[in-house]
Amino acid sequence: MKCVLTAYGSRGDVEPSVVVGRELRRRGHDVQLAVPPNLVGFAESAGLPAVAYGLDSRALLDTQRRYWTCFFRSPWRAKELDRLGREIGQFLTDGWTHETTATLTSLADGTDLIVAGLGFEQFAANVAEFYEVPLATLHYFPMRANGRVLPFLPPVLGRRAMAGYERMAWSGAAKDVEDAQRRELGLPPATGPWPQRIAERGSLEIQAYDEVLFTGLAAEWAAWNAQLPARRPFVGWLTLELPTDADEEVGSWIAAGTPPIFFGFGSISIDSAAETIGMISAACAQLGERALVVAGATDCSEITVPNHVKLVSTVNYATIFPHCRAVVHHGGAGTTAAGLRAGMPTLILWNFPDQPVSGLAVKHLKVGSTRRLSTTTEKSLVADLRRILAPEYRTRARELAGRTTKPAESAAAAADLIEEFAGSHEVPARRLKGQNPR
Numbered sequence: 001m002k003c004v005l006t007a008y009g010s011r012g013d014v015e016p017s018v019v020v021g022r023e024l025r026r027r028g029h030d031v032q033l034a035v036p037p038n039l040v041g042f043a044e045s046a047g048l049p050a051v052a053y054g055l056d057s058r059a060l061l062d063t064q065r066r067y068w069t070c071f072f073r074s075p076w077r078a079k080e081l082d083r084l085g086r087e088i089g090q091f092l093t094d095g096w097t098h099e100t101t102a103t104l105t106s107l108a109d110g111t112d113l114i115v116a117g118l119g120f121e122q123f124a125a126n127v128a129e130f131y132e133v134p135l136a137t138l139h140y141f142p143m144r145a146n147g148r149v150l151p152f153l154p155p156v157l158g159r160r161a162m163a164g165y166e167r168m169a170w171s172g173a174a175k176d177v178e179d180a181q182r183r184e185l186g187l188p189p190a191t192g193p194w195p196q197r198i199a200e201r202g203s204l205e206i207q208a209y210d211e212v213l214f215t216g217l218a219a220e221w222a223a224w225n226a227q228l229p230a231r232r233p234f235v236g237w238l239t240l241e242l243p244t245d246a247d248e249e250v251g252s253w254i255a256a257g258t259p260p261i262f263f264g265f266g267s268i269s270i271d272s273a274a275e276t277i278g279m280i281s282a283a284c285a286q287l288g289e290r291a292l293v294v295a296g297a298t299d300c301s302e303i304t305v306p307n308h309v310k311l312v313s314t315v316n317y318a319t320i321f322p323h324c325r326a327v328v329h330h331g332g333a334g335t336t337a338a339g340l341r342a343g344m345p346t347l348i349l350w351n352f353p354d355q356p357v358s359g360l361a362v363k364h365l366k367v368g369s370t371r372r373l374s375t376t377t378e379k380s381l382v383a384d385l386r387r388i389l390a391p392e393y394r395t396r397a398r399e400l401a402g403r404t405t406k407p408a409e410s411a412a413a414a415a416d417l418i419e420e421f422a423g424s425h426e427v428p429a430r431r432l433k434g435q436n437p438r
Contacts, residue, residue: 001422002030004108006124007117007138009057010267012332014039016138016208016238017117019407021048023415032107046240053103054120055095058297061268063087068352069271073374089173096123096177101184105130113422118143122178122194129201130185134425136204136418140237140333141357144195144205146221148214149357151364155220166193199231204421206414207234209333212403213340213361235413236405237337241318250292253310254323260290260310261385262321262344264329268351269298270373281309283381287389292324318342318407326388330373331355340367343401345388349373367397 003024007017014035025031025048033043037052044050067084070077104127108114115136116124128135142148145162147155170178170193179189190197198205211218211234221228254260263280270276277293277300284291291309293300305311317338321327327339331348336358339346346368348359359370369384376384387393405413 002111003113004032004111005115006034008036008119010061012267012334013119015334016140018043018046019238019240019411020414022046023411034104034107053100060091065268092173092177101181125198126181138206138208140208142214146217148217151360166195205232207232208238210236210404236410238410239334239337239407241407243316244314246312247316247319250315257290259323259325260292262292262324262327264294264335265296265298266330266332267297273298273300274303277303279378281306282378286382331358341401341404343398345393345397347384347388349376367400
């Protein structure tokens with residue numbers, strides 16, 4: 001089987017596609033990845049052939065971070081929000097050009113299946129439609145309309161809100177750029193948001209997280225459409241768990257004292273790193289705790305920390321988390337998965353609007369709490385840490401860990417589904433003709 005996987009965004013956005021690609025390649029399939037140019041090296045380090053498509057994703061992620069910080073912190077700054085919104089729109093226009101489409105269509109020519117990651121899945125879906133090949137998607141949180149991810153709303157209102165978001169996302173620059181791609185491919189204009197069109201094509205929409213985090217989601221989709229549970233199977237989180245050069249040093253530091261609290265910033269840099277680390281240091285000093293701070297993409301090279309704080313750029317979460325007291329992070333899918341699999345009480349301090357989904361889930365399950373990072377203070381951090389360090393949180397977190405899927409099982413389940421899905425579709429005549437887009 002020839003399979004093309006596309007993924008765009010941060011490392012966390014791309015990692016599920018790398019996990020699936022590696023498992024498919026291990027099984028002997030012909031696998032090609034298309035990822036942002038800044039993440040080609042990451043994909044290749046996992047042993048996968050990868051090509052660059054689109055622009056460096058760090059610029060988009062930084063602009064989105066500034067947009068949402070302004071949106072939540074000072075929404076009355078309409079001119080600033082408009083400027084940042086136009087920057088994001090311009091990025092889409094500049095990034096999804098004829099060359100980007102040509103790269104993807106060339107890569108997909110002769111393929112049996114396209115697997116799209118969550119970031120900009122609509123562009124891969126259009127190429128799959130052009131070649132008339134099946135499409136699978138990888139969702140690392142419940143992106144499709146449902147009433148479970150917004151537990152503060154009645155389910156019917158939650159579904160409507162998510163459906164409204166789908167339509168809002170399919171507007172403005174995003175719609176214009178997609179329309180341009182469809183014209184270039186010779187496809188008719190789209191008549192509705194891409195999530196709706198992907199579902200109508202009967203695509204396989206793999207839910208790459210554990211259903212236990214959103215109890216009742218499959219049943220809700222079944223009540224809405226009896227076919228959806230089969231089309232949206234849960235496989236568990238798709239994570240690599242790669243070792244790092246810092247693991248041995250961090251392990252020695254942990255062994256030399258009491259178990260620390262983990263703090264992680266993820267692959268998107270944060271503002272005011274020195275102030276944030278100072279707040280973490282002071283809060284942990286008040287509580288008599290040690291802190292392991294993993295900077296991720298945030299530059300902390302000039303920051304000095306006291307003895308009860310260990311500052312590194314990266315670690316292997318699967319190795320380190322079981323030796324911690326609790327985990328505090330941004331709510332990314334991979335970090336959330338590692339913390340819950342390790343049975344860790346969790347505090348999610350989020351930046352992006354998708355990250356509260358994980359925060360609300362851990363709070364609803366009473367294994368953690370959540371707050372926006374930009375509103376977090378030393379006082380609130382101390383209070384939140386005291387809450388999640390209570391014995392009952394640890395007990396519930398350990399119980400939840402026993403119901404999560406192991407990484408190898410998740411990868412195997414996703415690959416099994418993709419093989420079965422691809423095998424159930426006939427090779428279309430149009431693809432065999434090797435037609436190219438206009």
